[in-house]
Amino acid sequence: MPSVVRYDTSAATSLSDRWRGWRDSLLASAAFQRWAAACPLTRPIARKRAAELFDLCVGFVYSQTLAACVQLELFEGLRAGPCDVATLASRAAMSPDAMVSLCEAASALQLLERRGAARYGLGPLGAALLGNPGIAAMVRHHAALYADLTDPVALLRGQDSERRLAQYWPYALDKTGDALTRDSVAPYTALMAVSQPMIADVVLAAYPLSGHRCLLDVGGGDGSFLMAAARQAPQLRLQLFDLPGVVAIAQERLAKAGLADRVTITPGSFYDDLLPTGADVISLIRVVHDHDDDAVARLLAKVRAALPDNGVLLLGEPMREAAGGADGVSAYFEIYLRAMGQGRPRSAARLRDLLHAAGFSQVRVLRTRIPLVASVIVAKS
Ligand SMILES: CC(C)=CCC/C(C)=C/CC/C(C)=C/C=C/C(C)=C/C=C/C=C(C)/C=C/C=C(C)/C=C/C=C(C)/C=C/CC(C)(C)O
Numbered sequence: 424m425p426s427v428v429r430y431d432t433s434a435a436t437s438l439s440d441r442w443r444g445w446r447d448s449l450l451a452s453a454a455f456q457r458w459a460a461a462c463p464l465t466r467p468i469a470r471k472r473a474a475e476l477f478d479l480c481v482g483f484v485y486s487q488t489l490a491a492c493v494q495l496e497l498f499e500g501l502r503a504g505p506c507d508v509a510t511l512a513s514r515a516a517m518s519p520d521a522m523v524s525l526c527e528a529a530s531a532l533q534l535l536e537r538r539g540a541a542r543y544g545l546g547p548l549g550a551a552l553l554g555n556p557g558i559a560a561m562v563r564h565h566a567a568l569y570a571d572l573t574d575p576v577a578l579l580r581g582q583d584s585e586r587r588l589a590q591y592w593p594y595a596l597d598k599t600g601d602a603l604t605r606d607s608v609a610p611y612t613a614l615m616a617v618s619q620p621m622i623a624d625v626v627l628a629a630y631p632l633s634g635h636r637c638l639l640d641v642g643g644g645d646g647s648f649l650m651a652a653a654r655q656a657p658q659l660r661l662q663l664f665d666l667p668g669v670v671a672i673a674q675e676r677l678a679k680a681g682l683a684d685r686v687t688i689t690p691g692s693f694y695d696d697l698l699p700t701g702a703d704v705i706s707l708i709r710v711v712h713d714h715d716d717d718a719v720a721r722l723l724a725k726v727r728a729a730l731p732d733n734g735v736l737l738l739g740e741p742m743r744e745a746a747g748g749a750d751g752v753s754a755y756f757e758i759y760l761r762a763m764g765q766g767r768p769r770s771a772a773r774l775r776d777l778l779h780a781a782g783f784s785q786v787r788v789l790r791t792r793i794p795l796v797a798s799v800i801v802a803k804s
């Protein structure tokens with residue numbers, strides 16, 4: 424990965440640094456912390472900060488509690504209504520005591536809810552998860568990420584050996600995609616397909632495709648985004664470009680969906696090949712953040728070359744700082760993509776710069792309903 428300068432050396436002793444230095448030494452002082460927790464005016468802030476730090480310390484336990492619920496299909500099992508602990512324990516092949524621990528932990532995290540003695544139902548977050556099957560699939564595939572993160576410093580030093588996440592995304596190891604078989608791309612293609620509906624919802628609500636004639640989805644996976652676009656815009660012709668192993672899956676999926684006559688599918692690698700022409704809008708959905716800056720610059724140039732004058736690029740993916748404030752999405756993708764071995768999360772401002780450098784104009788950042796799922800940028804060729 425090329426090194427990227429991300430710090431500002433020009434204002435090392437600025438006023439803001441001095442203010443932050445004073446703040447940091449105060450916050451780092453045990454005496455100040457004791458005082459802040461004791462004083463009624465500052466106590467709510469002290470409790471909030473303590474809780475935030477606690478969440479960071481134990482987040483892995485939260486994630487693994489969720490992973491156990493997903494693995495045991497607890498939420499599915501409670502979809503129809505609450506259930507007693509003995510039944511849940513016997514379904515999960517564990518002792519009732521162990522099941523109580525899991526259910527209590529999950530209830531504390533709002534995944535489940537205690538509904539009387541030794542009886543549990545869905546909690547608000549467990550119920551919300553059922554509405555988005557993509558989330559459970561993400562939780563399952565985190566096994567690879569967390570295996571790589573067992574030694575986070577080794578991962579950051581590039582000394583990790585197994586690289587399970589990179590194997591899960593084999594195009595991160597084989598950039599041309601030449602050696603990728605259908606079997607090797609099938610797991611990530613299935614994950615992208617099951618998580619695509621929540622992406623398509625926010626992207627197509629932010630930028631409806633009703634005014635367009637033909638959409639080319641580059642890195643379009645099994646065609647799930649095209650299917651959502653086709654439902655929204657019945658006049659739209661469809662094109663898909665992806666690696667050969669992936670388009671083989673897309674071909675079958677789109678034919679099954681009755682879209683064979685509306686779609687043209689082109690196998691290839693955007694590292695090596697030109698993109699097909701003919702579309703007046705080209706989408707890059709969850710594609711750009713997978714690639715380093717130089718590769719993105721080349722990809723954007725190819726997208727621009729494939730568009731007519733005034734054609735539209737539609738870029739959708741989670742972006743840094745999109746939700747403002749504390750930014751778990753940035754932290755997640757920063758480490759995730761490091762484990763994957765290429766790419767990086769970018770802010771809308773950084774993407775705007777890359778788009779301008781590739782010759783795009785009228786770059787607009789569109790608000791989406793749920794920025795943590797995806798933000799959207801459109802630009803004209
Ligand atoms: C009913 C009563 C009384 C009140 C209602 C109150 C109310 C209005 C509640 C709101 C309920 C509601 C509608 C909730 C909606 C919840 C939603 C939409 C939740 C969505 C959550 C999304 C999550 C958790 C997304 C997680 C995404 C992850 C982890 C994504 C990972 C992505 C990866 C790994 C991508 C990889 C691709 C690569 C390689 C980077 O290119």
Ligand SMILES: C[S@@+](CC[C@H](N)C(=O)[O-])C[C@H]1O[C@@H](n2cnc3c(N)ncnc32)[C@H](O)[C@@H]1O
Nearest residue numbers: 594615619642643644665666692693694708709
């Ligand atoms: C993270 S997935 C996103 C899939 C889909 N756009 C979605 O949002 O569900 C990235 C996609 O880009 C494709 N891809 C990666 N490298 C590629 C390349 N060099 N040429 C063409 N497609 C590529 C992958 O096969 C995969 O389908």
